[in-house]
Every structure is written in structure tokens, then in C-alpha cells.
Ligand SMILES: CCCCCCCC/C=C\CCCCCCCCCCCCCC(=O)SCCNC(=O)CCNC(=O)[C@H](O)C(C)(C)COP(=O)(O)OP(=O)(O)OC[C@H]1O[C@@H](n2cnc3c(N)ncnc32)[C@H](O)[C@@H]1OP(=O)(O)O
């Protein structure tokens with residue numbers, strides 16, 4: 001069937017090449033091209049297609065379908081991608097497995113990265129190759145039923161037995177059961193387990209251990225291990241998140257990951273070079289989350305924008321034909337700022353991935369000085385992007401009206417997966433408060449006359465801006481944001497200090513200032529996102545692409561400043577706010593002809609999108625009908641439930 005002419009016209013009105021834009025989105029022409037090649041190659045392999053729509057499957061079927069595809073993937077892995085390239089591998093996973101989770105997700109995202117960052121050279125020699133070849137499947141078991149956030153309160157113990165040179169693992173209480181780890185439930189046979197290291201009755205706190213859970217031949221749990229699946233979740237139902245308990249389960253001393261902390265055979269403990277070095281796997285995932293969430297948001301927007309260009313409802317001036325709903329200003333206001341955010345998140349993602357890779361090298365060379373900065377940055381970024389992604393996806397769903405609520409749109413699945421990110425890798429409020437610690441310390445440095453020692457990301461806290469030139473360009477908007485973030489950070493810090501100076505304990509003062517502190521963290525992070533977006537656009541060479549991205553940046557900066565209006569009241573007059581509001585409306589109109597091309601440029605395939613509404617060809621209605629007809633409920637005209645219950649009820653009512 002040919003393409004819906006409404007989408008053809010939209011594509012014709014685009015002022016730039018989508019391949020050129022994809023090269024900017026994905027960091028290089030080479031990688032954008034590789035993505036297309038991988039997608040093309042996969043589309044020719046029938047075994048990679050869903051056996052039937054995932055949304056009609058039970059959880060067991062989803063997991064089985066994911067495993068089937070993983071097994072097929074293992075036959076093609078080396079021929080489809082450069083296996084040393086993480087981005088190619090992730091693209092392949094996304095295309096084939098989609099976003100509902102699968103039994104190798106944690107193996108790739110946390111198990112292998114933990115071995116790389118935490119295992120000694122000898123340990124890597126023993127396990128890393130096996131893990132990379134997928135001879136073993138691993139997971140990352142840290143969270144317990146009773147504690148996820150407060151790692152210092154984890155209860156699982158690894159007690160060193162000097163006589164046998166083994167660790168004895170125990171789960172002393174019901175709340176100490178490991179709870180949540182992906183792939184633990186049914187698939188993984190090994191795990192990195194985070195347990196309190198105990199030597200001669202002294203607790204050295206949480207440390208990582210390499211633990212075999214299941215027999216490598218029979219896959220049965222090993223004696224001393226209780227393991228299973230935690231049941232269905234809001235999303236991620238292609239993954240078997242699990243529980244795990246230990247009863248006097250022994251592992252050799254060599255199974256504690258000893259790149260940084262060490263226990264010698266006589267039970268001596270050697271401290272790591274930085275107390276939080278064991279948290280590196282979390283920082284790794286957090287550093288990727290801006291990219292991943294940007295792509296979740298992008299997926300929802302591809303669906304909503306394409307659908308809005310084929311959905312016609314109501315009239316503007318021309319009463320002879322209904323308009324595309326994308327022409328309504330309210331629809332544009334709902335969707336376009338999110339397109340800008342998706343671009344901005346992906347640009348930030350590239351930056352934080354690069355920073356993590358550099359930090360990993362530095363730490364391996366003994367330099368841990370960058371850890372605090374990256375921890376603070378990724379803590380804030382993870383929190384802001386997951387929240388805003390959730391907001392943007394939900395708006396995209398509503399922008400699709402009734403059909404958005406159907407699983408045919410697939411938006412609810414994207415939403416469920418994306419907002420999991422508000423919780424995993426550190427609950428958002430908690431992570432905002434981690435960044436707040438860093439911001440408060442920065443203010444204290446200024447108060448102590450040490451402004452010159454501030455890092456570049458917080459140097460603005462020491463500046464003083466009270467007037468803005470309203471010939472507003474992106475850099476002036478940045479100044480507005482700096483003003484808001486600086487003011488809020490000072491206000492929150494001063495509130496905390498005042499409470500503390502009044503005699504309150506440090507902890508209670510912190511608690512009572514914490515809402516204000518989280519607000520400071522959000523503003524600081526949004527400032528970082530805006531400045532990364534501006535810098536990125538500044539570096540683009542292709543003039544057509546640059547022109548459109550400047551338009552998109554205008555949507556971003558005007559929308560973001562309107563959104564934080566309450567924080568800039570002391571700086572901007574109501575006339576200035578009106579001016580900005582009008583600039584936003586103008587920028588929505590400017591971006592309108594490029595809206596479809598901007599979402600096409602994400603180059604997310606139909607196979608990955610799984611959305612009837614978001615199909616590239618725009619043939620929504622005929623496929624919606626086809627999709628509904630494929631519902632298992634439509635296999636028969638009369639359901640047993642009707643015969644068994646409703647018919648007798650209706651008959652009885654007739655009497
Ligand atoms: C060929 C194939 C290749 C394929 C390649 C694929 C690779 C792919 C890689 C990644 C892909 C990612 C894709 C993601 C897709 C989605 C998949 C979904 C999977 C879901 C995964 C979910 C997994 C989990 O959730 S694991 C569990 C996570 N748990 C948490 O995050 C717990 C949160 N809690 C904490 O982190 C901590 O408890 C804390 C930080 C809140 C507090 O810790 P604490 O009590 O020990 O410390 P304090 O608060 O007292 O602070 C003291 C001091 O320490 C500083 N600090 C804390 N943390 C750090 C750190 N990490 N680094 C540096 N410094 C740190 C803190 O700032 C304080 O400093 P002060 O100076 O203020 O004292």
C-alpha cells in the first residue's frame with residue numbers, strides 16, 4: 001500500500017535531509033549509516049519478527065518470545081554488528097528485542113560493566129570472556145525487599161571464614177531477600193551480589209561478590225539458594241525480575257570483586273582509593289539514561305506527530321476539509337517542546353557517556369578526582385530526564401485522543417518502561433538530594449572565599465546577574481536560567497543553614513529544607529541541559545540542519561523559561577514574560593513544516609515502534625481495523641463467558 005499523502009506532503013515540506021539530521025542526532029554520519037544498515041539487515045531475517053503482537057501476549061509468552069529472539073540473535077551477532085561497539089550493540093538490541101525488557105538486559109547493562117570496573121585482572125581473565133560470549137548469564141543483585149535507596153542498611157552478609165578462606169553468604173531476615181534484580185528470577189545463573197563484608201565481626205559495608213546461583217548444566221538453583229520471579233510489573237514484563245535468599249552459601253575468597261577493595265587470605269582488609277568506588281555500575285547506567293530516555297521520548301513523539309499529521313478533526317478557516325490536528329496551536333504546544341527536549345536529552349546523553357568512559361580510564365589509572373562531579377551531574381540528569389520524559393510521553397498519548405489510549409498506539413508501554421527510570425538507579429527525589437549536597441558545598445565554598453576553586457559547571461553560582469537584555473537570543477535565555485538556578489540554590493542553602501544555626505540537627509535541617517533543595521537541583525540540571533543543547537547546535541556544520549535546530553532551540557529556550565516563570569519574577573517584568581510567550585508561539589509556527597521530518601530523523605523503525613498509529617507509511621485506519629481483528633477475543637463470535645454467565649443471567653432476568 002502506498003504512503004498516506006498527508007505524510008508525503010509533510011515530508012515534502014521539510015527543509016533539510018533527515019539523514020543529515022540523523023548524523024547529528026547519533027553523533028556521526030558513520031554511526032547513523034550503521035544504524036540504517038543494521039535495521040535493513042534485520043528486516044530481512046523473518047525469525048526476528050514478533051510471532052504475533054506482543055501486546056496480546058501473556059507474560060510467559062513475552063519472556064519466551066524474548067528468549068527465542070536472543071537465541072536467534074546469537075547466530076547473527078557477529079555478522080550484524082561490530083561487537084566491540086556498544087552503541088551498535090544497543091541499537092541491535094532495541095530493534096530486535098524492543099523495550100519491554102529481556103533476560104540479557106542486566107547482563108549487558110550492569111553485570112558485564114561491573115566486571116569491567118570492579119574485577120581484578122585475574123578475575124576478568126576468569127569471567128569476563130565467558131560473560132561476553134554469553135556462556136553464562138549474569139544479573140546485578142543489590143536491592144533488597146526492605147532497602148533499595150539506603151545502601152548502608154542492606155542486610156545480606158558475606159562473612160569471611162579465615163579457616164577455609166571462603167565467604168559465607170546469608171540473608172538473615174525476610175527484608176534481606178534480594179528483590180527486583182532483572183533476569184534473576186528465572187534466567188541468570190550468575191550474579192554480582194552486593195553484600196556487607198564482615199571480617200572478624202567487623203562490618204566493612206556493602207561490597208560486590210561474584211556468585212553462582214544455578215547449576216550451569218541443569219539450571220537448577222544451587223543448594224543454599226532460594227530464587228524466583230517477583231511477579232508482573234507495570235511494564236518490563238519481558239524481563240524476569242527476581243528474589244534471592246542465601247542460607248550459609250559459601251563462595252571462595254577469590255569471588256569478592258577485588259580491583260579496588262581487597263581481602264587477603266589472612267583476613268586483612270585493603271581499602272579502596274575512594275569510598276564510593278563500588279557504586280560505579282550505577283553511575284555507568286545513570287550516565288546512559290539521558291540518551292535512553294531521550295530515545296523513549298522520541299519514540300512516543302514519532303507516533304504522536306505522524307498520527308497528528310494524518311488525523312483530521314474539526315475546521316480552521318477552510319470549511320471544505322477538516323484540518324490535520326497537528327495544525328492546532330494547542331497540539332503543537334503539547335508536542336513540539338517535547339521534540340526539543342528529546343533532542344536535548346540525546347545530546348546530553350552523548351556528553352555523559354563520554355564523561356563516564358573517561359572517568360573509567362582515570363579511575364583504572366588511580367585518579368578518582370572526577371567521581372564526585374560525575375555522580376552529582378548524573379544524579380540530577382537522571383532525575384530530570386526521567387520525569388520530563390514521562391510527562392512528554394503522557395502528553396503524546398493524550399495528543400492521540402482515544403486511539404492513544406489503545407495498546408495499538410503502544411504509547412502506554414513506552415510510558416510504563418520510561419517511568420521505571422524515575423525509580424531504578426536511585427529514586428528521583430533521593431538523587432536530586434545527592435546533587436543538592438554538591439550544590440550546597442559549592443555555595444559554602446563561595447561563602448568561604450573559595451569561588452575560584454569552583455568547577456565550570458557551578459561557577460555561575462558565584463556570579464551576579466540582575467538585568468537581562470531582552471533582545472533575547474539563546475545565550476540570554478541561558479542567563480535567565482542561571483539567575484533562576486543561582487537564586488534558588490542560594491535560597492535553599494540559606495534556609496538549610498539558618499535552620500541548622502537555630503540549633504536543629506544537620507539531618508533535620510536538611511529534611512526541612514529538602515523540597516527547596518530538590519527545586520535547586522532541578523533548575524541546575526535544566527540549565528545544564530539547555531547549555532549542552534546550545535553548545536551542540538553551535539558546533540553543527542550542515543547549515544540547513546543547523547537552521548532547523550536553531551528553530552527547535554528557540555522552542556526549547558522560550559518554553560523552558562515560561563515553565564519556570566515563578567523563579568524569574570525578580571528578573572523579568574510581565575511585559576518581558578509576554579514577549580517571551582509570543583516568541584514561543586512564533587517558534588511553534590516556524591517549526592511546524594519540519595515537525596514530521598524532525599521525528600522521522602530519529603530513524604526509529606516500525607519494527608521497533610510496534611505502533612499502528614506511528615507507522616511510517618501513515619496508513620493508520622486500515623491497519624487499526626486489522627489489528628483489532630487480530631485480538632484473541634475475536635477468534636470466535638461467541639465467547640464461553642457469554643454462554644456460561646451472561647446468557648443464563650439474561651435468561652433468568654426474563655422470567
Ligand atoms: C557486545 C554487547 C555490548 C552491549 C553493551 C551494552 C552496554 C550497555 C550499558 C548501559 C546501557 C543502559 C541502558 C539502560 C536501559 C534500561 C534497562 C533498564 C534496566 C534497569 C536497571 C536498574 C538497575 C538498578 O536499579 S540497580 C540498583 C540501583 N540502586 C540505586 O541506585 C541505589 C540508590 N542509592 C545510592 O546510590 C546510595 O545509597 C546513595 C548515593 C543515595 C547514598 O549513598 P551513601 O549512603 O553511601 O552515601 P551518602 O549519601 O552518605 O554520601 C556520602 C558521600 O558519597 C558521595 N557519593 C555517593 N555516591 C557516589 C558516587 N557514585 N560517586 C561519587 N561519590 C558518591 C556523596 O555525594 C557524598 O559526598 P559528600 O561529599 O557530600 O559527603
Ligand SMILES: Cc1cc2nc3c(=O)[nH]c(=O)nc-3n(C[C@H](O)[C@H](O)[C@H](O)COP(=O)(O)OP(=O)(O)OC[C@H]3O[C@@H](n4cnc5c(N)ncnc54)[C@H](O)[C@@H]3O)c2cc1C
Pocket residue numbers: 106140141142143146147148149150179180181182236241420423424425426427428429430433
Ligand atoms: C524496573 C526496575 C528494575 C530494577 N532493577 C534492579 C536490578 O536489576 N537490580 C537491583 O539491585 N535493583 C533493581 N531495581 C530496584 C531499584 O533500584 C530500587 O527500587 C530503587 O533504587 C528505589 O529504591 P526503593 O525501592 O528502596 O525505594 P524507597 O527508598 O523505599 O522509596 C520510597 C519513597 O521514599 C523516599 N525516600 C527514600 N529515602 C529517602 C531519603 N533519604 N530522602 C528523601 N526521600 C527518601 C523516596 O523518594 C520514595 O518517594 C529495579 C527497580 C525497578 C522499578
